Amino acid sequence: MVRRERLVAVTTLALLQLFVCAAGAYFLTRGEPGSPRVKPPVAGSPRTSPPAAIVTAGPVLAAAPDGPLPAKGTLASRLSRALGDSALGGSVGAVVVDVVGGGTLYGSRADTGLTPASTTKVATAVAALTSLGPDTRVATRVVQRKPGEIILVGGGDPTLAGPRANLSASYPRFASLAMLASRTAQALKAAGVSSVRLSYDDSLFSGPRTAPGWKPGYVPEGSVAPVTALTIDEGRQDPRGSARYADPPRSATEAFASLLRRGGIKVAKSPGRSGAPAAAREVARVESPPVYELVEHMLTQSDNDLAEGLAHLVAVKEGAPGTFTGVARAVTGTLKRLGVAGGVTVFDGSGLSTRNRITPAALARLIALSASPANPRLHAVISGLPIAGFTGTLGHRYDKKDSKSAAGVVRAKTGTLNGVNTLTGLSRTADGRLVAFAFMADKVSDPDGAVAALDRLAALVSGCGCP
Numbered sequence: 001m002v003r004r005e006r007l008v009a010v011t012t013l014a015l016l017q018l019f020v021c022a023a024g025a026y027f028l029t030r031g032e033p034g035s036p037r038v039k040p041p042v043a044g045s046p047r048t049s050p051p052a053a054i055v056t057a058g059p060v061l062a063a064a065p066d067g068p069l070p071a072k073g074t075l076a077s078r079l080s081r082a083l084g085d086s087a088l089g090g091s092v093g094a095v096v097v098d099v100v101g102g103g104t105l106y107g108s109r110a111d112t113g114l115t116p117a118s119t120t121k122v123a124t125a126v127a128a129l130t131s132l133g134p135d136t137r138v139a140t141r142v143v144q145r146k147p148g149e150i151i152l153v154g155g156g157d158p159t160l161a162g163p164r165a166n167l168s169a170s171y172p173r174f175a176s177l178a179m180l181a182s183r184t185a186q187a188l189k190a191a192g193v194s195s196v197r198l199s200y201d202d203s204l205f206s207g208p209r210t211a212p213g214w215k216p217g218y219v220p221e222g223s224v225a226p227v228t229a230l231t232i233d234e235g236r237q238d239p240r241g242s243a244r245y246a247d248p249p250r251s252a253t254e255a256f257a258s259l260l261r262r263g264g265i266k267v268a269k270s271p272g273r274s275g276a277p278a279a280a281r282e283v284a285r286v287e288s289p290p291v292y293e294l295v296e297h298m299l300t301q302s303d304n305d306l307a308e309g310l311a312h313l314v315a316v317k318e319g320a321p322g323t324f325t326g327v328a329r330a331v332t333g334t335l336k337r338l339g340v341a342g343g344v345t346v347f348d349g350s351g352l353s354t355r356n357r358i359t360p361a362a363l364a365r366l367i368a369l370s371a372s373p374a375n376p377r378l379h380a381v382i383s384g385l386p387i388a389g390f391t392g393t394l395g396h397r398y399d400k401k402d403s404k405s406a407a408g409v410v411r412a413k414t415g416t417l418n419g420v421n422t423l424t425g426l427s428r429t430a431d432g433r434l435v436a437f438a439f440m441a442d443k444v445s446d447p448d449g450a451v452a453a454l455d456r457l458a459a460l461v462s463g464c465g466c467p
Contacts (some may be wrong), residue, residue, distance in 0.1 A: 066100055067432030070466030076106050078460050083108060085456075087449025088421075088441040095360040096461055099368045099426065099434040104361070113343060113357035115442040117415030118302045118393075119422045120351030120358065122366050123344055125295045125381045127334040128310040131317045134292035134377050138313065140175060140230070142184045143280035148193060150184070150283060151276045152200040152253050154230025156316070157288045158309040159297075162232035162255055165239045172289035172297060177232050177252070178259055183284035185263030195266040198257050199274040202249040204229035205312050207323030213353030219244055224304040224352060227312065229322065234305035249273070292380035299384030299413055300392035304350040311349025324348060340365045351415060363424040363438035371426055371436065385411035385425050388458070397455055406459035412437075419443060421450040427462040437461050 075096065083092055093109035104110065138157040144150050159174040161167055167176060188196065209226035210219065218224050222242025225235025231248035232255060233239040245251040250271070257267040288294065291310070298306040311327045318333060320326030328347055335341035343362030347353040370381035386392030389399060389407030393414045398407040412425025424438040439457045444450040 065432060066434060067429065069098060069101075069103075069433055070105060070429055070431065070435075070464045072105055074466040075461075075464055078464065078466075079106050079457060080108070082453065082457050082460055083439075085449070085453040087444070087446040087453050089419075089443040089445060089450070091441065091443035093360040093440045094438065094457070095364045096435050096437045097361075097364040097368055099371050099436050102368065105435065107361070110361040110364075111343065111359050113345065113359050114422075114440040115354060115417065115420045116351055116356055116358040116363065116440065117417040117420045117422050118304075118351040119363055119413050119415040119424045119438070119440075120346055120349070120353075120356050121299055121302065121307050122363060122370075122381065122413050122424060123331060123335060123346060123358065124307050124311050124314075124349040125299055125384065126338070126340070126366050126370060126378060127314050127331040128291055128295055129378050129380060130338060131314045131330070131334045132291050132310070134290060134295075134380060136291045137287040137289065138175075138291075138294075138309075139285050139287050140177075140180060141285040142180065142283040143276050144283050145274075145277060145280055147191075148195065149197045149199075150188075151274060151280065152198065152230065152256050152271075153276050154200070154202045154204060154228065154249060154252075156204050156229045156309050156313045156322075158225070158231050158234045158305040159288060159294070160232050160252070160286075162239065162252070163259060165233055172293040175286040175288050177256055177286075180284055180286045181256055181259030181263055183286070185260055185265050187283045188265055194264070195268075196260070197268045198253065198260070198271040200230055200249055200253040200271060201274060201276040202228050202230040203275055204316060205322040207321065207325065211308075211324045211327075211348035211353050213347050213355035215352075215354070218352055224308065224350065227305075227308045227324075229312070231305075234303075295380045296384035299381065300386055302393050302414065304352060307350040308348060314349075335366075338369065340369055352417070354417065360424075360438035360440050363440075364436040367424055367426050367436035367438075371434065382411065382426070385413055387411055388455075397451065398459070400452060400455070403452070403455035403459040406455070406462045409462045410458045412458060415440075416447070419445070421447060421454060423454040423458060425458070427458065429461065430463050430465040435461060 093112050093114050095110035096106040097104055139155045140160050141153045142150055161174045161176045225244040228248045230252050232252045235244045235248040237243045253271045260267050312322050315326030315330040316322045318330035320330045332341050343359035345357045347355045370378040386394035388394045388410035398404055410427045412423050415422030420442045421444050422440040426436045428434050439454050441450055
């Protein structure tokens with residue numbers, strides 16, 4: 001029976017393809033019904049055809065209609081039972097919010113500040129898109145102090161690809177140190193310069209390179225690199241590995257010097273740090289993907305280094321120092337302008353800090369704000385959220401009997417630290433109502449069990465017709 005159905009399906013697809021090809025050939029030679037016939041071009045003559053009409057009247061797909069609100073009592077009963085799972089430990093908070101109306105559909109310790117782990121990145125993403133702007137690109141530059149003396153200036157782009165990075169497989173397409181070296185060598189040769197003294201400027205970010213609340217093992221184990229304004233491959237010694245450079249700016253500059261030498265430029269040994277004068281002439285530059293693509297990548301992959309880079313850039317843009325203290329002030333200040341700072345206390349951009357505290361209600365508000373049609377500049381937050389069972393940090397989840405119904409339906413950001421498991425995102429209910437949720441547990445002793453419990457909670461929300 002299965003084989004017969006498959007044969008029917010294949011035959012149907014083949015007939016459809018024949019129909020499309022025949023229809024295309026007809027319209028190429030005959031034109032649409034009622035339109036003048038377009039003659040085929042004469043061999044050797046330029047092909048001309050009437051311009052295609054561009055439709056701008058509305059979106060390609062109509063917006064999905066909002067279904068009815070789930071009954072609070074039924075939703076509360078189901079979630080309350082699931083929140084009692086012992087794997088979640090004794091410190092749990094939860095909330096479900098109606099995205100359109102803004103009302104709270106369910107809450108349990110919704111206004112209690114809990115350790116958010118990597119769900120902190122949602123706050124960082126909203127702040128970056130608001131302060132920096134979704135289309136902003138981050139530049140890494142080479143400037144000339146005087147003839148024969150150049151400075152590599154870090155602009156705060158941790159995704160700058162080093163010489164060993166495989167750019168053909170990357171999305172988004174990151175800026176390349178090799179391209180910067182090539183452009184620099186070309187410009188120097190055009191100016192008749194064949195030998196330079198190289199230094200670097202990483203002064204855009206300052207202060208400690210690790211955040212308050214970071215555990216001493218984070219950098220040695222490869223969870224994150226020391227945060228600096230100049231680095232390659234997010235501070236990784238090997239783009240495919242986790243080991244980090246002890247001094248990312250110096251290592252990046254040494255790699256740049258090597259690339260210049262390959263390009264035919266002699267470079268004096270041992271490049272050091274120096275400040276680039278404001279009036280220094282720019283020799284060459286490369287630019288990162290736009291901020292909205294960086295935000296999507298940060299959220300999908302839970303990229304700690306990119307989160308810290310974006311958070312520090314927000315600090316600089318907001319007039320604060322490019323430090324972790326500046327990050328705390330600037331991120332919360334930006335969220336305050338949007339009216340969503342309540343319940344958010346952060347000490348870093350990635351969520352590695354154990355001092356961060358965010359309430360479930362605050363996370364759900366950030367998700368709902370980003371999903372609103374009134375905030376198109378924030379929509380990269382939603383498109384960057386991992387898809388349950390398919391992408392990013394949710395790609396390997398939602399394959400169990402009690403959660404697989406949510407695969408492809410739930411989009412959510414995960415959070416994981418020792419003793420902490422969190423999940424915040426959005427979904428449509430079974431009746432088509434768009435809701436935002438946040439589930440947080442920060443005294444977990446069974447991490448695998450906690451992850452499964454969080455997935456069940458999200459599946460309960462997405463599957464709720466809840467009359």
